[in-house]
Amino acid sequence: MxxxxxxxxxxxxxxxxxxxxxxxxxxxxxxxxxxxxxxxxxxxxxxxKKFIIINPTKRKFAETVLDYHFYELMRLYSNALEKENSVLFVVGFSFADEHIATLTRRSAENNPTLKVIIFAYCDEEEKSLKKNIGIDSTCVNNNILIITPTKMRELNVDDDYNDMVCDIEHLDMNAINKIFEYINKTIHASYE
Structure with a gap:
């Protein structure tokens, strides 16, 4: 083409x-x-057809559960979220897939040491993310955090990250990678 x-x-x-x-x-x-x-x-x-893809259809839940490959992936995902002190970073996922949203929320409610950090692309997405994952203002264990570009700037006003985050308009993969690169350098610099 x-x-x-x-x-x-x-x-x-x-x-x-x-x-x-x-x-x-x-x-x-x-x-x-x-x-x-x-x-x-x-x-x-x-x-x-050569790719293993779940198409956005009404049958996707049945296909996901009934198809062994996807069932195994969901089981591995669930097991990882149940481990003590696990952290899940979410970028670019809306939680519109009800079975994944339910599994994630249930894990957060049952595992108080789990931290779910969701980076919203823009401030306007926060409301729909909360609706999709099924939390009003917070989760039972207060361990699901939705970070918007505005919250990112507010949380880092007085920190070393301020120069980097003050210009962020969208939390896309490029912005998230820059933030994590900076954090990585900071962590490793403290051990030198």
């Missing part, structure tokens, strides 16, 4: 790469002239 069938999600200049707005993406998509080629579709479906 050629690049003329896709919309670039970023605007790139010499100095930086910025995300396009929703309106810009729609405008670019409307400008595409696509033709249907059955062989391209068939090639895509053939390649897609």
């Amino acid at each position: 050629g690049d003329d069938k896709f919309v670039n999600l970023f605007i790139e200049s010499e100095k930086r790469k910025t995300e396009k707005t929703y309106e810009q993406i729609i405008e670019d998509a409307e400008g595409l002239e696509l033709s249907y080629d059955a062989s391209e579709y068939d090639n895509f479906i053939t390649a897609y």
Whole structure:
């Protein structure tokens, strides 16, 4: 498939790469002239079926539980969350998958030493994350923390991280990686 069938999600200049707005993406998509080629579709479906993917359908829970591979992954996930002093960092996951949200919340309620730290991409996501994972303001053990970009800045006003987090608008993988790289360097520097 050629690049003329896709919309670039970023605007790139010499100095930086910025995300396009929703309106810009729609405008670019409307400008595409696509033709249907059955062989391209068939090639895509053939390649897609090679991946182990849970599709977002009503049957995904049944497929996940009944399929041995996914059942094993869910069991391993559950076992990891039950271990004492476990920490789960969540980036880029909405907890819209009810079976995963339920399992995570139940583990947090049953394991008071578990810490679940969810990085919300933007401040507006906090409400939907709380709804999806099934917590109003907090969890029974107060061990599920949702960090938004604003909370990240507020929590680090007086810390060494302030310079790094003051410009964060979204907690995407790039921002999270920078934060963890800094923490990693700080931890290892204290042992030198």
